[in-house]
Amino acid sequence: MAIKFDKCSGASKFSALGLLVTLGIVFGDIGTSPLYVMKTIMHASEGYDANYIIGAVSCIIWTLTLQTTVKYVIVALSADNKGEGGILALYALVRKHNRKWLYVAAIIGASTLVADGIITPSITVTSAIEGLKAVNDATPVVPITIAIISALFFIQQFGTSAIGKLFGPFMFFWFLMLGVMGSLHLAEFLPILKAFNPYYAIRLLAHDPNWFLVLGAVFLCTTGAEALYSDLGHCGRRNITVSWIYVKIMLILNYLGQGAWIVENIKHIGDDVNPFYAIMPTQFLLIGVFMATIAAVIASQALISGCFTIFSEAVNLNFWPRLKIKYPTNVKGQLFVPSVNNFLYIFCIITILLFKTSGRMEAAYGLSITITMLMTTILLAFYLHMHKIKLFIVIPFFAVFVTIEGLFLTANMFKFIHGGWFTIMLAGTFCTIMYVWYNAQNIRHKYLVFDKIHKYFDIISSIKNDTTIPKYATNLVYVSRSDSPEYIEGKVIYSIIHKQPKRADHYLLFHFEHIDEPNTLDYTFTPLIEDTLFRINVRIGFRVQPYMTLYLRQIIEDLVHEGTFDLSSGYTSLKKKGVSGDFRFIVIHRIYYPASSDRGRDNLMMNIYGLIKHLGINEEKALGLDTSNVVVEKVPLIVKRNGNSRRIVPMPTPTEDSE
Incomplete structure (x- = not known):
């Protein structure tokens, strides 16, 4: 006999409303990447030129295509556990086949995902508020960022279902703004369209001595892909797949526009210039900063909710001690974990005070999430094999994405001394706790x-x-x-x-x-x-x-x-x-x-x-x-x-x- 569930929001049904809600829930993280990706790419090379920018934008386009579209949207979204996604849901799916050591991949992936999730609200909100410096150079970025982050974590206890209904329409216009702003600058340097040819990405990585810094910067464009998979249960595969088409087009247009503007103004760009805001008309700048701030809050909200879900799953999968969990609304899947909320808040504030600027946060960002993606690839390979997919398909899939993510990991390892140690330290702490808890419970059962x-x-x-x-x-x-x-x-x-x-x-x-x-x-x-x-x-x-x-x-x-x-x-x-x-x-x-x-x-x-x-x-x-x-x-x-x-x-x- 069944025990009754609470009501479900119905957002997972394929419909126009489902597509709109998906934009608000799924794509906040990857949708705010244009705030800092091109700025980071500029800083990765001191003497960059037009060929460098074309190659870098080409790397972005093909990273979004291979890593996000192929691996996550096409393959990972099909690896659902009764409609649910994410690395722990995937682990629960494959552990049935007695691959006992796979729990190690699961806890490493979950730990690094949470660790990178701590820095994401900090970098997105900080990047958004830094846009105000174009209006007033004396803008107190750190205090404003801390105030916004504090308010965001404070409202978690009340639930966000009512606010969440506004996320979808806002993110629709956010992505539309990204596409329009990028399109306005394409004519300034039409050769930027060569970036669609992967040759220019390969040429850049083959000849640039700082290729590892370039890859480390490029990787930031796809950091939200893992969150996309985790939100499968909330929105449904068809809603995510169809809405991704719109999102990807708008993102690529924005990256192309930023690239064209950089080449056109290459001799006049200062170190503190962010091309994301530079491509905006002056009269639109304040509106752009406001929209970027709201988009950053939405991205942060999605990651906070995702961390609540991860810890809830970890408890029931025997990876974490029992936690106090509250349900602030009657919407299925929405929960509030006070201890996790407090922990995330404290470390977000520490991150802001430690790094102070988005530029320094970028140096720490992306390292741990690369490890999560590697662990997901391992589990996906077992899932495909478990479903009788031929080895001549599984092995190339595994080899290609382990190679891609291995290169990204190698590139991001150079971030370790510049701040990557911070997220690795957090991930190592989470991983140790999960490993000990899991094995101690097995010892007790013995x-x-x-x-x-x-x-x-x-x-x-x-x-x-x-x-x-x-x-x-x-x-x-x-x-x-x-x-x-x-x-x-x-x-x-x-x-x-x-x-x-x-x-x-x-x-x-x-x-x-x-x-x-x-x-x-x-x-x-x-x-x-x-x-x-x-x-x-x-x-x-x-x-x-x-x-x-x-x-x-x-x-x-x-x-x-x-x-x-x-x-x-x-x-x-x-x-x-x-x-x-x-x-x-x-x-x-x-x-x-x-x-x-x-x-x-x-x-x-x-x-x-x-x-x-x-x-x-x-x-x-x-x-x-x-x-x-x-x-x-x-x-x-x-x-x-x-x-x-x-x-x-x-x-x-x-x-x-x-x-």
Whole structure:
């Protein structure tokens, strides 16, 4: 049976409205790249000439074609997990085929994506506000940028669905402005159209001694491609594909126009000139800065929301501690993670104060996202092979894009000492936490002990009917780790029978089965002992939060309506008055004691785990349980026997274990 979902916005349906909404959600990051790409390319070579600019624009056109259009729009968007995209959704899709090491590619890709997402709001907003310097050179860029970023992160807690409805129309006019402004300058240097010929890109990279700086700058034009894939679930493949045609045309026109203007004015350009604003008529400049600022905010909003989704998925894929998640609106997929929001805000402010100008941020930008793209390529190759695509197609695909992204990575490595270290440091921190959490959970599961549940049917029934044992609750609910209804954890049996025998009318074993699909939420109800012992198995997708209390309430209502569960109180006086039965929840915390294990690696991993678990919330809060009727029982995870722990039944890895 299914558990009900909240409403969906419907933006994923292919329609004119869907196309408009897609412009506002998907293309903010890649759509603000013209703010800084050509300026960065100018700074990559001291003595640039017309051939250099033509070659650089050619690199941009063919990067947008190969990297964004071919890899992401054509190939990656077809690799959807029940309509959802992004590197973690892709990992959930391919891990079914037991490629255990692929989790490393997933956590590296997710970590670098979040790290680069921290610098994106900073560079886009700073680049936009720097346009005001063309009007007044004394414009306080840093304070204005910090104020805008602060307001942006502050409003996250209220949800952005209402504001989001305005994003699409605005971005339509933003891209139209890009195309028009670029077109106005094409006639100044028509040979710029040679950039459509890839020969000029190849010639530039083959002969320019600073080719690595050029590639590092060119790569910035495609940094939003990974976000494009991640937003697949919000907008749908057809909406993204069709709207990309319009977006790409407008972007290329703007890059061509900037290139033509640079060549025409090559002898008069100062170091602080941004060709993006230079191609605007003077009377339009303030409007252009305003539109650029709003576009930067929209791009930042998309990346912030994307980071919320990444951490939400990471939790359910067993990569991150449980986090407090709020839903400020009833729009499906829109969530707010306070701890992530605060972290992103703090590091965005640090980024602004550390680098101060967009020029210095550009030196740090793009390095980590290149690694994300490489990891996506690896996972895509496995996905294509998994879907029986011929190797003579998969191997060239893999070779081509690993080569392209390898070159981009090599070029961006030169940014490391100029600021790239900052995003790599952040990515390394995220990656370490994910790696330790994932492996520590596997270690914890290794020591879980299971036994056949039918062996305990008689004694559980006897406890229920033994009036000499004080009644513990009408309905006693245990959080179960057993993936099979035929088994039960030894710690649960110990709690019922030995640790103060617990008499109840109903014993419920509640189990979350985390699956590799994004939005699945349904359950099965299995009576194990008639009117006494039951198992509830909830299948939950990696984008759905495990709110146990909420789901249990709906499940019980369904069962009572069907007549398969008696909700009446087990206390005679209360039952006569028609009072519903009480519920008490037992959560077992398994404590890991290093002294009980002689495995050095396990002890090291668990010691680090003990530190990072404080990043999240405890299991009771994560499950949404009312602490007034929750009992937490602490037991040792390992019971040492003759120098070795005993494991009765091997079970699949659970999604999360308690502390």
